[in-house]
Amino acid sequence: MNGVQVVVASLGGTITMTGSGGTTGVRPSLTADDLIGSIPGLARTAEVTARTIATIPGASLSAADIFRAFAWARDAVDDGASGAVIVQGTDTIEESAYLLDLHWDRAAPLVVTGAMRAAQATGADGPANILAAVQVACSPESRERGVLVVLNDEIHAASRVRKMRSSGLNAFRSPSFGPLGGLVESAVVYGNSIRRPAPLPVPTGSSRPCVALIETHLDDDGALLDLATASDHRGIVIDAFGVGHVPAKVAGAISRAVAVSKPVVFASRTGSGATFSSAYDFVGSESDLLRRGAIPAGWLDARKARILLTCLLAASSTMDNIKSEFRRRGQLSSPALPDWRNTTGKHHDTESTGCWSGTQSNDTRVRSQDPS
Incomplete structure (x- = not known):
């Protein structure tokens, strides 16, 4: 014992x-x-x-x-x-x-x-x-x-x-x-x-905002995304091709969602790897979506991106705060990021040491x- x-x-x-x-x-x-x-x-x-x-x-x-x-x-x-x-x-x-x-x-x-x-x-x-x-x-x-x-x-x-x-x-x-x-x-x-x-603050209310999760596909015309924009969904996550690509018509639907202040996050539907930011520059590419105001999920897959966006919306986060949190949590590391454990007790460094x-x-x- x-x-x-x-x-x-x-x-x-x-x-x-x-x-x-x-x-x-x-x-x-x-x-x-x-x-x-x-x-x-x-x-x-x-x-x-x-x-x-x-x-x-x-x-x-x-x-x-x-x-x-x-x-x-x-x-x-x-x-x-x-x-x-x-x-x-x-x-x-x-x-x-x-x-x-x-x-x-x-x-x-x-x-x-x-x-x-x-x-x-x-x-x-x-x-x-x-x-x-x-x-x-x-x-x-x-x-x-x-x-x-x-x-x-x-x-x-x-x-x-x-x-x-x-x-x-x-x-x-x-x-x-x-x-x-x-x-x-x-x-x-x-x-x-x-x-x-x-860690994010623990929510105090019992209600949870609705966030749509939509996977893009061949011949996607953006109609489902438009329906989500017109509904009571507070945000939308797009499971995009490759490093963050969607058909041109979907890109237009993303612009319409952002125009009515609905955050749109795009992730990679491949199941591995991260979204890019500037490798491609066609309509519907990752750089085009960024210019339209969409938010990259980084290394987070679409399911986890939906969880994060829901939590942020439940906390009444601003669009700027949502973008900041996805940068913090979707990237591998950030040298300027303070280690929250320093404020909760003895610090144990969990960066990879090779040991x-x-x-x-x-x-x-x-x-x-x-x-x-």
Whole structure:
């Protein structure tokens, strides 16, 4: 017993799904208590307290569900937990983890995990993923790294990870730069890192602005973008070709959206790489979109760009502030960017050093507790 405490909350997802009766498929049914109750090695890793927040598929999660989990995790680490783990469906992990990361302002790690196989499946990966997530959450090396996504013994940054396959244990990847680290013989090992801008303020209201996400395509005439402009959507994210290109007609629709003060962000639909700023100069190119007032997402993919734009609009950010935040968060680094961790406690430099650091998880006992 070394006093290391980690809290685990479940929102549901495949990891909680089982089959029953004559149904042919699986549905969420297991509680957080069920999930941690029979994981080999968990009792030797940390003293774990479990809580069930929701038991729903990842596809049906809402921002309100994510913020409930956020508040629970922040309260838990403020009460002394070394780290927190949120278990959820993998369909929306790449979005919910980034939403959490934008607001997470504690040094303690917040880890998100799930499973690609249901609980009753042969070779179910849920128990191993939860164990790995707890090991990451209680490692001192994980502190001040923000929100981490742990699956298949890999540790990913919330701002970079994507679900790249519809199935399979290797579905999650960080395509441009790779994972931050992994687990080797239960040791948490980091070999990569990122710099995090200051967290955004936690929203106080319950309403969320609508932001449209539109992928461009061959023969796109901009009609769908015009519909979004005429609707009550407060902003628009375009999943553009290549380094940030759209058809000429879509470029015109972007101008019409900007003219009525709706922020338009463009990202690359390729799944890897960043938007450019000046390599091309035709109608609909990245430089043309910039002249029209569109905002580049940089290294953020369109799904994460939508999350960021929604959060900024919810905070009543000005257009200038929105552009500034996308520059800060869509770029790899900024020498002038202050490190927010200097104001929250002991500073640990997480810039890539080329060194690998690892910590072995310690032994304590498991305690589970679900609300009545």
